[in-house]
Amino acid sequence: xxxxxxxxxxxxxxxxxxxxxxxxxxxxxxxxxxxxxxxxxxxxxxxxxxxxxxxxxxxxxxxxxxxxxxxxxxxxxxxxxxxxxxxxxxxxxxxxxxxxxxxxxxxxxxxx
Amino acid sequence: xxxxxxxxxxxxxxxxxxxxxxxxxxxxxxxxxxxxxxxxxxxxxxxxxxxxxxxxxxxxxxxxxxxxxxxxxxxxxxxxxxxxxxxxxxxxxxxxxxxxxxxxxxxxxxxxx
Numbered sequence: 001x002x003x004x005x006x007x008x009x010x011x012x013x014x015x016x017x018x019x020x021x022x023x024x025x026x027x028x029x030x031x032x033x034x035x036x037x038x039x040x041x042x043x044x045x046x047x048x049x050x051x052x053x054x055x056x057x058x059x060x061x062x063x064x065x066x067x068x069x070x071x072x073x074x075x076x077x078x079x080x081x082x083x084x085x086x087x088x089x090x091x092x093x094x095x096x097x098x099x100x101x102x103x104x105x106x107x108x109x110x111x112x
Numbered sequence: 113x114x115x116x117x118x119x120x121x122x123x124x125x126x127x128x129x130x131x132x133x134x135x136x137x138x139x140x141x142x143x144x145x146x147x148x149x150x151x152x153x154x155x156x157x158x159x160x161x162x163x164x165x166x167x168x169x170x171x172x173x174x175x176x177x178x179x180x181x182x183x184x185x186x187x188x189x190x191x192x193x194x195x196x197x198x199x200x201x202x203x204x205x206x207x208x209x210x211x212x213x214x215x216x217x218x219x220x221x222x223x224x225x
Contacts, residue, residue, distance in 0.1 A: 006155075031211055042201065042217040043156075092155055099144045099163060101203065101213055103156040 002027055002097050004104035012110045013083050020079045021107045023093035028073035034066070037090040037106075046091075049076045083111045114139045116204055118216035125192055126224050133187040133219045135202035140180045144205040147176050147187050149198045150218070156201065160187070164207075192223045 003026040013019050023032060034046040046066055047055040055068040069077045080087050090106045115138040125131055135145070142164050148156040160169045160176040162185065168177040175188040189196060199218045206212060 033211075033213075043203075043215045045212070048211055090153070094156075096211070099205070100158060100161050101146060101205075102158065103148075105155040106153075108153055 001100070002029065002095050002102040004093060004095065004102060006093060006104040006107050008107060009105065010108040010110075012112060014112055015083055015085065017083055018079055018081045019083065019109060020077050021091055021093075023076045023078070023104055025074045025095055027097075029095040029097070030073070031096060032070065032076045033094045033096070033101075034068065034076075034078045035092045035094065037092065039088070043092065046078070080109065083109075085111045087111050114142075114204055114206055114214040116202060116214045116216040118200075118202060118219050120219060121217065122220040122222075124222040124224065127192060127194060129192050129223075130188070130190050131192055131221070133189070133200050133221070135185040135187070135216055137183045137185075137204045137214070139206060140183055141207045142180060142204050143207045143210060145176075145178055145185050146203045146205070146213075147174075147185075148201045148203065150201060151198050159200075189221075192221075194223045194225050197221055197223050 005024045007022045032049045035043040045058050046061045047057045049055045049070040051070045067079045088111045092106045094103045117136045119134045146161045147159040162178040173190040178185045199220045201218045203213045203215045
């Protein structure tokens with residue numbers, strides 16, 4: 001299994017600012033995944049982050065809004081840029097360990 | 113495209129009842145199916161993983177079954193407890209793209225003392 005930590009656990013941000021979320025894994029993994037969970041909804045995949053290459057974004061998500069860094073095999077960041085109230089969600093990072101998927105505790109973002 | 117549906121969306125039962133949560137998927141070419149639990153405002157905790165070659169998995173009071181041909185999985189919770197109250201999500205991993213997990217919308221369970 002993998003142990004994943006995220007920082008911050010929650011934040012309240014002003015419209016127009018940006019928030020960077022950090023994800024740290026206790027083991028080296030090839031791929032890390034970033035998800036968004038809007039209030040009352042299920043998870044939507046934002047992008048897949050490979051070490052040493054550009055992240056792969058899902059339909060509806062763009063790099064300018066959600067830039068991702070993956071500097072090594074245990075760490076990734078997701079930035080949510082130019083915040084609006086519609087960005088208020090829980091953001092989760094995850095890794096796939098063999099067949100199983102593991103999740104971090106999530107970052108709850110509220111945009112005022 | 114794989115579509116994952118969970119029924120019911122919400123369920124309220126008295127403590128001690130046995131209950132079944134349902135998950136259905138449209139494309140039977142799955143690699144895995146995984147059940148998760150999510151407490152309010154928290155991340156996801158993995159409960160059970162069923163590989164495509166398996167028909168069921170058990171962990172304590174939980175039993176998950178998989179029927180690929182009919183595109184269905186069930187999560188059976190025996191002797192429910194108030195601590196089981198949470199949202200339960202199923203996720204499917206397909207053989208065409210191991211990196212993509214398709215999530216259902218979840219079943220919100222409330223177990224009343």
